[in-house]
Amino acid sequence: MGYSIGQVSKKTGLTTHTLRYYEKEGLLPFVKKSGSGLRVFTDVDLGWLSMIECLKESGMPLKGIKQYIDWYQEGDSTLGKRLDMFKKQKENLEAEMQKLQKHLARINYKIKLYEKAVKIGSFEKAQADAELTRIRKELF
Amino acid sequence: MGYSIGQVSKKTGLTTHTLRYYEKEGLLPFVKKSGSGLRVFTDVDLGWLSMIECLKESGMPLKGIKQYIDWYQEGDSTLGKRLDMFKKQKENLEAEMQKLQKHLARINYKIKLYEKAVKIGSFEKAQADAELTRIRKELF
DNA sequence: AAACATTTTAGAGATAACTCTAAGTCGAAA
DNA sequence: TTTCGACTTAGAGTTATCTCTAAAATGTTT
Numbered sequence: 401m402g403y404s405i406g407q408v409s410k411k412t413g414l415t416t417h418t419l420r421y422y423e424k425e426g427l428l429p430f431v432k433k434s435g436s437g438l439r440v441f442t443d444v445d446l447g448w449l450s451m452i453e454c455l456k457e458s459g460m461p462l463k464g465i466k467q468y469i470d471w472y473q474e475g476d477s478t479l480g481k482r483l484d485m486f487k488k489q490k491e492n493l494e495a496e497m498q499k500l501q502k503h504l505a506r507i508n509y510k511i512k513l514y515e516k517a518v519k520i521g522s523f524e525k526a527q528a529d530a531e532l533t534r535i536r537k538e539l540f
Numbered sequence: 541m542g543y544s545i546g547q548v549s550k551k552t553g554l555t556t557h558t559l560r561y562y563e564k565e566g567l568l569p570f571v572k573k574s575g576s577g578l579r580v581f582t583d584v585d586l587g588w589l590s591m592i593e594c595l596k597e598s599g600m601p602l603k604g605i606k607q608y609i610d611w612y613q614e615g616d617s618t619l620g621k622r623l624d625m626f627k628k629q630k631e632n633l634e635a636e637m638q639k640l641q642k643h644l645a646r647i648n649y650k651i652k653l654y655e656k657a658v659k660i661g662s663f664e665k666a667q668a669d670a671e672l673t674r675i676r677k678e679l680f
Numbered sequence: 681a682a683a684c685a686t687t688t689t690a691g692a693g694a695t696a697a698c699t700c701t702a703a704g705t706c707g708a709a710a
Numbered sequence: 711t712t713t714c715g716a717c718t719t720a721g722a723g724t725t726a727t728c729t730c731t732a733a734a735a736t737g738t739t740t
Contacts, residue, residue, distance in 0.1 A: 406716060416717085417699055425697090436706060438717060451646075458643045462697070476662055483654035490647050497640055500633060503598045506591075507630050514623035522616055544737095546686065556687080557729055565727095576736060578687060601726070 402432075402440035412449055426466045427452055429473060458493050509535050542572075542580035552589055566606045567592055569613060598633050649675050 405416045414422075422428050423439075430448065432440050448469075455465045468485055471478035512535065517526035526532065545556045554562075562568050563579075570588065572580050588609075595605045608625055611618035652675065657666035666672065 404716075405718095415699075418697085420719090421698065434706095436718095438706075454643045454646050457639060458647065476657070479654060479658045479661070479663060483651065483658055486647055486650045486654060490644065490651060493640060493644050493647065497637065497644070499597060500637055500640070503594045504630065504633050504637070506594050507598065507626055507633065510626045511623065511630060514619060514626060517616070518619045518623055521619070523619060544686075545688095555729075558727085560688090561728065574736095576688095578736070603726090 402442055403446075405439050405441070408441045408446065408449070411446065412453075414449070422452070422462070425462055427462060427469060429469065455489065458489060459496060460489060506539060509539055542582055543586075545579050545581070548581045548586065548589070551586065552593075554589070562592070562602070565602055567602060567609060569609065595629065598629060599636060600629060646679060649679055 403411070405419055408414075408419060409416045412419075419428070419439075423431060428445065428448065431445050432442075434440050452465055455468070456462070464485075468482060471482050471485075509532075513526055513532050514523075516529055516532060517523045520526060543551070545559055548554075548559060549556045552559075559568070559579075563571060568585065568588065571585050572582075574580050592605055595608070596602070604625075608622060611622050611625075649672075653666055653672055654663075656669055656672060657663045660666060
């Protein structure tokens with residue numbers, strides 16, 4: 401019930417290079433090797449890779465993720481540190497999402513503006529449009 | 541009615557190094573120079589810097605932003621391309637935000653788990669808790 | 681005018697996160 | 711048993727985005 405590095409690559413979308421790189425960086429200390437030196441991934445390992453993806457895409461650098469994994473390996477004495485880390489990550493992520501929300505509103509305005517501009521063939525004239533001027537004022 | 545690079549650095553939070561780098565990369569073609577060669581930023585330039593920040597934080601690489609600025613400089617013949625770019629960026633951003641939403645749910649679960657774990661002093665036992673097991677099942 | 685802060689350029693260096701290469705080993709299929 | 715694709719390691723190379731340095735010019739303050 402184990403997977404080769406190639407199989408894990410297909411499952412996760414990470415290249416075999418990246419998986420080895422993650423291991424070298426200390427992110428996969430739990431992955432075992434077969435007698436002849438081949439990596440053998442388990443479903444538990446896939447779970448860890450999924451958590452790594454979650455934290456990475458949430459904006460945590462690989463070093464931060466490694467720290468978390470190191471704490472996990474240390475056992476229950478680091479429970480508080482791990483809790484703090486997740487709380488901080490939640491703060492970061494919520495702040496990030498609010499920022500993205502604002503950026504999205506701005507991009508939506510740009511889409512309206514350019515739809516009008518394309519329709520009338522002029523950026524200048526589209527910008528002078530009453531409704532777009534109203535939205536723009538609302539936005540800033 | 542103009543700002544020095546240092547003033548713009550304070551206003552935007554970007555270092556003077558970064559501002560010069562952006563210019564070198566073609567992101568600030570509208571910034572003028574004084575007779576003696578000093579950069580003079582205007583409020584219009586600050587507006588562009590704000591748009592650059594918006595696109596960058598929305599996940600667009602500097603090259604993509606440069607492309608947009610180049611199109612802008614080309615005039616109304618590129619209106620369609622710019623509209624497409626913003627539409628695509630909207631798609632990307634909405635997909636990104638949905639992903640972050642999922643990651644946030646997972647992190648919230650982890651916070652609950654670790655709060656319980658800290659309380660009882662054991663990760664294993666916290667994981668076995670009925671409510672946490674329920675939430676975990678909901679999550680995957 | 682002297683002193684000192686700010687800006688200029690070209691180019692080198694740093695950092696994170698991959699990405700690839702080479703030379704060899706392993707394992708499944710014909 | 712040969713063949714061939716997948717795997718191994720160590721280490722070099724790449725990309726994006728800064729970040730810094732040095733030496734000279736400019737701007738500001740006293």
